[in-house]
Amino acid sequence: MPEFPDIELYLHALRPRVLGQVVRRVRIGSPFLVRTTTPPPDALVGHAITDLRRLGKRIAFATEGPWLVLHLMIAGRLQWKPAAAPLPGRMGLLALDLDHGTLILTEAGTKRRASVHMAADAATALAMDPGGLEVPGADAGEFRARIEAERHTLKRTLTDPSLLSGIGNAYSDEILHRARLSPLRMSDALSDDEHVRLFDAAQWVLRHWRDRLVAETGDTFPTKVTAFRPGMAAHGRYGQPCPVCATPIQRLRYAANEANYCPQCQTGGRLLADRGLSRLLREDWPRTLDELERRKVERREGPPSAVGGERTGTGGMRNPTQPADVVAQPSRRGGRLRDR
Numbered sequence: 423m424p425e426f427p428d429i430e431l432y433l434h435a436l437r438p439r440v441l442g443q444v445v446r447r448v449r450i451g452s453p454f455l456v457r458t459t460t461p462p463p464d465a466l467v468g469h470a471i472t473d474l475r476r477l478g479k480r481i482a483f484a485t486e487g488p489w490l491v492l493h494l495m496i497a498g499r500l501q502w503k504p505a506a507a508p509l510p511g512r513m514g515l516l517a518l519d520l521d522h523g524t525l526i527l528t529e530a531g532t533k534r535r536a537s538v539h540m541a542a543d544a545a546t547a548l549a550m551d552p553g554g555l556e557v558p559g560a561d562a563g564e565f566r567a568r569i570e571a572e573r574h575t576l577k578r579t580l581t582d583p584s585l586l587s588g589i590g591n592a593y594s595d596e597i598l599h600r601a602r603l604s605p606l607r608m609s610d611a612l613s614d615d616e617h618v619r620l621f622d623a624a625q626w627v628l629r630h631w632r633d634r635l636v637a638e639t640g641d642t643f644p645t646k647v648t649a650f651r652p653g654m655a656a657h658g659r660y661g662q663p664c665p666v667c668a669t670p671i672q673r674l675r676y677a678a679n680e681a682n683y684c685p686q687c688q689t690g691g692r693l694l695a696d697r698g699l700s701r702l703l704r705e706d707w708p709r710t711l712d713e714l715e716r717r718k719v720e721r722r723e724g725p726p727s728a729v730g731g732e733r734t735g736t737g738g739m740r741n742p743t744q745p746a747d748v749v750a751q752p753s754r755r756g757g758r759l760r761d762r
């Protein structure tokens with residue numbers, strides 16, 4: 423995050439504002455921001471911005487001299503302000519002062535993940551592209567080759583920037599929901615029909631959200647860039663009804679990451695074992711929707727017999743029917759989801 427639709431939205435807003443304008447000053451708000459030593463960011467001063475490029479989830483600012491490549495990571499955001507606007511306190515990481523405005527990079531939170539890499543020339547900058555396939559515009563054969571290139575879960579494959587460009591946690595959830603595929607399906611074991619569904623879903627989701635965000639933002643500069651969009655089908659909607667079948671959206675938590683999915687549409691009614699929850703609930707993890715429903719009834723009406731009653735207290739079983747109550751709220755962090 424931000425992912426393909428969000429970056430495309432930024433590019434849409436940036437192009438009319440920055441192309442052709444000369445960099446007058448570069449202000450750096452954090453010593454951790456710039457990850458390269460040469461050329462220094464000041465080398466941009468006096469050069470006009472000639473092009474803007476998306477390199478995976480990065481944004482490259484091209485000049486006829488050095489290039490600046492920006493990675494927003496999770497919490498990095500862009501603001502467009504009047505020329506020479508002050509860099510906001512703790513959150514302000516970079517100000518690029520141009521003739522008619524200032525582009526400001528902010529990052530919420532305390533972790534400094536957003537980065538700037540400087541490149542002496544175009545070739546060096548373009549080499550920072552992690553090499554993932556650009557899905558809109560790709561054909562089905564190219565896409566399938568990337569999906570099958572390595573054996574991973576689909577969640578991992580879709581979010582691997584060296585395989586596919588610009589897809590992260592949010593839009594992979596949306597693609598898998600639309601394709602009606604489990605996030606844990608192995609990427610080398612799909613049927614022909616499933617490959618078609620995945621390709622069509624990936625095309626549709628990325629184009630739809632890019633066009634929708636651009637249309638909603640119009641000529642203004644985007645100020646609400648978030649991984650959680652009203653109208654998403656699965657991502658960030660844990661516990662809310664699936665828009666297709668009304669089954670509550672479930673979640674699967676891996677390390678600091680979370681996948682959201684519909685068990686009815688995507689996993690044949692199975693709930694996917696969540697590592698943290700599985701440990702917490704031990705054998706009490708409901709394996710199917712039916713079992714979950716049965717437990718809800720038992721909880722309301724009491725178990726059919728004394729056997730199987732809930733233990734409470736520290737370390738014991740807790741209410742297995744409402745996983746939301748025993749774990750933290752959905753993680754707002756992105757990052758990679760690994761199928762280890």
Ligand SMILES: [Zn+2]
Nearest residue numbers: 664667684687
């Ligand atoms: Zn559903």
